[in-house]
Amino acid sequence: QQPVQSPQAVILREGEDAVINCSSSKALYSVHWYRQKHGEAPVFLMILLKGGEQKGHDKISASFNEKKQQSSLYLTASQLSYSGTYFCGTDHDRGSTLGKLYFGRGTQLTVWP
Amino acid sequence: GAVVSQHPSWVICKSGTSVKIECRSLDFQATTMFWYRQFPKQSLMLMATSNEGSKATYEQGVEKDKFLINHASLTLSTLTVTSAHPEDSSFYICSAEAGTIFFGEQFFGPGTRLTVL
Numbered sequence: 523q524q525p526v527q528s529p530q531a532v533i534l535r536e537g538e539d540a541v542i543n544c545s546s547s548k549a550l551y552s553v554h555w556y557r558q559k560h561g562e563a564p565v566f567l568m569i570l571l572k573g574g575e576q577k578g579h580d581k582i583s584a585s586f587n588e589k590k591q592q593s594s595l596y597l598t599a600s601q602l603s604y605s606g607t608y609f610c611g612t613d614h615d616r617g618s619t620l621g622k623l624y625f626g627r628g629t630q631l632t633v634w635p
Numbered sequence: 636g637a638v639v640s641q642h643p644s645w646v647i648c649k650s651g652t653s654v655k656i657e658c659r660s661l662d663f664q665a666t667t668m669f670w671y672r673q674f675p676k677q678s679l680m681l682m683a684t685s686n687e688g689s690k691a692t693y694e695q696g697v698e699k700d701k702f703l704i705n706h707a708s709l710t711l712s713t714l715t716v717t718s719a720h721p722e723d724s725s726f727y728i729c730s731a732e733a734g735t736i737f738f739g740e741q742f743f744g745p746g747t748r749l750t751v752l
Contacts (some may be wrong), residue, residue, distance in 0.1 A: 554741070563728055564679070565745040609678065611741075622669065623741060625679040629704070 523548060527626035534600050534633050537576045543627045545592040553586050553593040554611040554623055557604075564609060567595070576577030597631070605633045637663045639731050641744035648719055649752055656747045658729030664709035665731035669741065671704075673726040684726045685712045719751045 525546045532540050556564035569578050571620060572587035572592060577584055581633045584632045597604055607630050611623035638661040658668055666687050671679040674692050684692045691704035699722075700750040703715040712731075716723055723747050726748050 532701065556743075563745045566740055588726060610732055611679075622681060622684055625671075627678045 523612070524608055525624060525626040526612055527608075527629050529629060531630040532632070534631070535601060536633055536635050537599050540597045540600060540631060542595040542597075542608050542610075542631075543592060544594070544612070544626055546612050546628075548590060548612075548614050549551060549616060549632075550586075550591050550612050552594075552613040554613070555593075555595050555618060556582055556609045556611065556625075557606045558609065558628075561584070567608075573586070582604045600631075600633045602633050605631055607631070621626045622631070637661075637731070637742045639665075639729065639744040641729055641747050643747060644745065645748040645750070647750045647752065650720050651718055652713055653717045654719055656716075656727055656729075656749075658712045658714070658731070658744050660710045660731045662741070663731075665712075666709060667708060667732045668712040669730045669732075670704060671712050671728045671730070672710075672745075673728060675726075679728065680717045683712075690709060716749065719749070721751045724749055724751045 525544050528543045532534050534540055554569045555567040556562040568584055584595045586593045607628040609625045609628045611625045642657045646654055648682045654728050665736050668685040670682045673679050681694050681699045685706040687706045687709050693699045701717055706712040728746040730743045732741050
């Protein structure tokens with residue numbers, strides 16, 4: 523049930539944009555995005571609950587295509603602080619799985635000055 | 636946001652001993668907590684779902700007798716690694732869901748790094 527993330531790694535210059543994709547072979551109830559810095563716990567970025575929903579704060583946004591069972595995370599005008607590993611977590615059926623999340627393998631994002 | 640703590644932050648133990656890791660939600664009640672383990676540069680692997688007052692639900696392939704989970708109150712869940720061996724060395728992270736306040740959002744603890752010699 524682990525979602526597939528792509529790309530595995532991204533290297534950017536400060537100010538450049540990036541897109542991280544997350545796809546699932548199973549129907550999705552919700553998609554959660556987290557960022558993890560080395561040696562630290564994952565930090566919540568956002569949750570998308572409805573197909574077609576798009577969210578964003580600051581210069582990080584995400585979309586959720588329920589029909590295609592995928593979500594994308596958009597980072598625009600990247601900053602040095604954006605560096606880290608990004609994980610998507612998928613919730614397939616809240617009623618039966620009680621909010622369990624299955625995480626992708628992560629996308630390592632490195633932003634250089 | 637809500638805060639989740641874990642204790643200890645790191646632990647080194649000898650093979651064959653048991654280690655207990657605590658996960659606490661500090662400013663909210665968590666009816667459901669989750670335990671993950673993470674190997675270096677790999678994803679978070681869900682181990683079990685812990686519900687207050689009931690038995691934990693383990694993911695396929697996770698030994699329930701080895702990884703004992705107790706969710707004694709709405710703010711505390713514990714993971715005990717019994718008879719630990721070097722292959723149990725990993726980063727263990729808990730998360731708690733504050734469903735009525737922040738729907739669906741899981742708050743992660745800072746993690747516990749376990750090293751078994």
